[in-house]
Amino acid sequence: MSPTLPRTAPGIVAVEVLCPILAARGVRPRVLDFEVLAPVPEPPTSSLRSRLSRTIALAWRASPFALASMVLAALLAGAAPTGMAWYARRVLDGVARGERQVVLVGIVAEAVLLFLTYVAGGLNQFATARLRLTLGFLLQRAILEKAIAVPYACFEDAGFYDALTRARREAVGRPVALLAGFFAMVQAFAVLAGSAALLFRFSPLCALAILLAALPSFFTETRFATAIFRLQNRRATEAREQAYLEQVLTRDDHAKEVRLFGTGPTFLERARRVFSLVFEEDQALARRRLLVGLGADLVALALFYAVYVSVAVRALAGALTVGDLGLALVTFKQGDGALKQALGGLRGLYMDQQYLGNLYGFLDLPVPPKRPLLPAARARDERGLRFENVGFTYPGAKRPALLGVDLFLAPGKKLALVGENGSGKSTILKLVAGLYEPTEGRIFLDGRDLAAWDPEALRARLAVVFQDFVRYQLPVRDNVAPRAAEDAVPDEGIRRALARSEAGPIVKKLAQGLDQRLGKWFPGGVELSGGEWQKLALARAFLREQADLLLFDEPTAAIDPAAEAALFARVRSETEGRMAILVSHRFSTVRLADEILVMDGGRVAERGDHDALLGAEGRYAALFRLQAAGYR
Ligand SMILES: Nc1ncnc2c1ncn2[C@@H]1O[C@H](COP(=O)(O)OP(=O)(O)OP(=O)(O)O)[C@@H](O)[C@H]1O
Known part of the structure; x- marks a missing residue:
């Protein structure tokens, strides 16, 4: 040794x-x-x-x-x-x-x-x-x-x-x-x-x-x-x-x-x-x-x-x-x-x-057992997701990516994060997903410090689509259900997830349906468009029907507006009763959220629903009008 x-x-x-x-x-x-x-x-x-x-x-x-x-x-x-x-x-x-x-x-x-x-x-x-x-x-x-x-x-x-x-x-x-x-x-x-x-x-x-x-x-x-x-x-x-x-x-x-x-x-x-x-x-x-x-x-x-x-x-x-x-x-x-x-x-x-x-x-590199850096904070009697004065600095970074973030997401509610590039939106999702622990403050899920959650139990609650989602050079079926445990998912379940992400027509077009290998790395593979790949990544998240906390990091960036509108109407109905956090630069999508946080330099600059933020005539209103003008 x-x-x-x-x-x-x-x-x-x-x-x-x-x-x-x-x-x-x-x-x-x-x-x-x-x-x-x-x-x-x-x-x-x-x-x-x-x-x-x-x-x-x-x-x-x-x-x-x-x-x-x-x-x-x-x-x-x-x-x-x-x-x-x-x-x-x-x-x-x-x-x-x-x-x-x-x-x-x-x-x-x-x-x-x-x-x-x-x-x-x-x-x-x-x-x-x-x-x-x-x-x-x-x-x-x-x-x-x-x-x-x-x-x-x-x-x-x-x-x-x-x-x-x-x-x-x-x-x-x-x-x-x-x-x-x-x-x-x-x-x-x-x-x-x-x-x-x-x-x-x-x-x-x-x-x-x-x-x-x-x-x-x-x-x-x-x-x-x-x-x-x-x-x-x-x-x-x-x-x-x-x-x-x-x-x-x-x-x-x-x-x-x-x-x-x-x-x-x-x-x-x-x-x-x-x-x-x-x-x-x-x-x-x-x-x-x-x-x-x-x-x-x-x-x-x-x-x-x-x-x-x-x-x-x-x-x-x-x-x-x-x-x-x-x-x-x-x-x-x-x-x-x-x-x-x-x-x-x-x-x-x-x-x-x-x-x-x-x-x-x-x-021989030791893998420290997953445990909180500190004993977990005392549990609270509440349901939902709470950020309490959360700050985070990336390993090796000089400046914090998040500072003093407070938020509360009640069960069944939808939260949207907007803000300029680098303002900390994705970082919030990564902390919720447990990829990092906050360097200041606490995050609670259903009243329990996230640090005290068993990683497997937390994973079961989550369905995530990141900006840089993975394009598996594998058949459609494995792109939607890549986990061995999910291989047992019947085709019906996979098709349901595909339908929820508006990807049903894509698979219909493919000669070998769910068995069609995707990507060009291997013989017989078929390449998809960026938006089509994104819909598959969304289907992967929707397959996790038991998950009640959905994290979407610009999930529709590559998807055309008509499909996006249909998708979000569906997301709202399909995620009834589940929490969702959505990062998006498209205000047409963002406006549907129950609460919107406007991030700026790692801090929450404004918060409220669409109407309240528009009425406040602040940064959100300015950005919204700027984008709306672009569509006129
Ligand atoms: N892995 C990392 N290591 C160090 N710093 C990072 C890392 N990822 C992001 N950052 C920094 O953290 C800050 C917040 O990044 P984040 O990805 O949360 O921004 P964002 O609001 O999601 O941006 P975008 O709209 O471009 O996706 C940025 O200043 C970025 O440079």
Whole structure:
């Protein structure tokens, strides 16, 4: 385990210890869940051993068969070369002495051992491919589960994105690479140990030399592995920017603007600049690595040839048999190969485990249990939605988005929010939806502090359509009922929701009806207009028939006026007895609300129903007349 932010992190301690104390004094600290999650995983501190054992445990969960096969293959491939060298010596000595049987048995034994190494190679390849898929999937799922579990505010933090990107990048190949490197190294060390043991017969010094030859390369390679790792981690943001630029140039929803604004070459140039920055640093490191690596190889080479020469000199002096000389030669070659393999394995292992720190660090990010920052306020005996002096500042923002907002929405009533861009309308909806907690004041739903609501229970009360609603590249049915639990919704229910959002005729037009795949990302998909997509998003909200608090953030911005009028007549009748908050810039819609709040700079500037606000001749009246004049 490599928790990069342990549960005892100062941020968490601060929240856990300070909140009750401050609460007792009536102070509400400006600490969000988000702030304890935001830190990007630090470079990993946990050891190679712990990461390796964690990876082995995960691999066992993903595919015990593949892991066992890799172990077996490593053992086979590690032991066979020593046996083959031994039999080679017997064959040569047998030939020299004319012992036919010894020669024959030796050759057959060598052939069998060689065949076993082929089997080991094939088995290893098969098992590695299988583990890459199963373990990759297991880890991808764990990352996605974590992404679902963290508070929404994390998605506003670039550091979190970097950590997520790094974790996703490592999940597919890295753990298997670590295991493959580990087993290759075990295998190579087995061969090396066998070679050293065989050489030990001739000279203990030779055996020692063959082991010592590994050291210079090992030290230089591990040092460079760390440098490369640090470089890549430092560049997570650049890598993400490059991926983003590629996305801008290749995604369907960007393609129009890219063409019409002629931004293609500009974005390409930006991508090239990011690439060359990264490339230059990479190359400088690669050049240094090449030179230092060559030096280390030279040392190893010198040691090997010293062994070679000493064995040859002794053979010339008649102190060794032909078989001994052959054994020395074979062992020498095998030792050289095994050394390279062991080094490669060690280098890979060292590097992979550092990258795995990113992955495990992300998976170990603590997800604080959803609980209020302060003990919830005392419950009141009332029904409806109440904002009491609510203020809110976005994480990392300098200025508050909302200040001293008071409002009350009685059951069954409709509230409209109007105001200039950036005046805080959407922020109010996000607070009601529980995506953020207010940094000042309280929100009550049916008399209970929203912070005390169970998120699932709150979700069941809500139906939301945001400005930036999602266009699922999935069949109509899944666009309206994307939750697995709602899949059981009969077609009748889905059609009812579609009819409520005036989307019935859209589906009638589609060749495959509810099964028609939408969007152009997948074969057979049909693209809809902006307004048609919006009606589907509305149907998704209307499907939640049990919800009694409906939040609409400009739900009709892309819908034509005739459809909008029909839609709202329907919304009023369909939402009879349910609360609704509507953000809109269209006054023809807004005027139907029971109460209208005019927002300005995060504060409520005016409030009242349409007639009262018109009569007040304030900002609302001015804006209303301005818009009405546009329609004349
Ligand atoms: N995720 C965010 N992080 C930081 N600041 C934000 C974020 N979202 C909005 N803001 C800021 O909060 C203020 C209120 O934004 P909000 O989206 O509530 O405005 P709005 O009234 O809904 O605007 P519009 O009519 O353009 O939709 C703005 O100044 C905006 O810059």
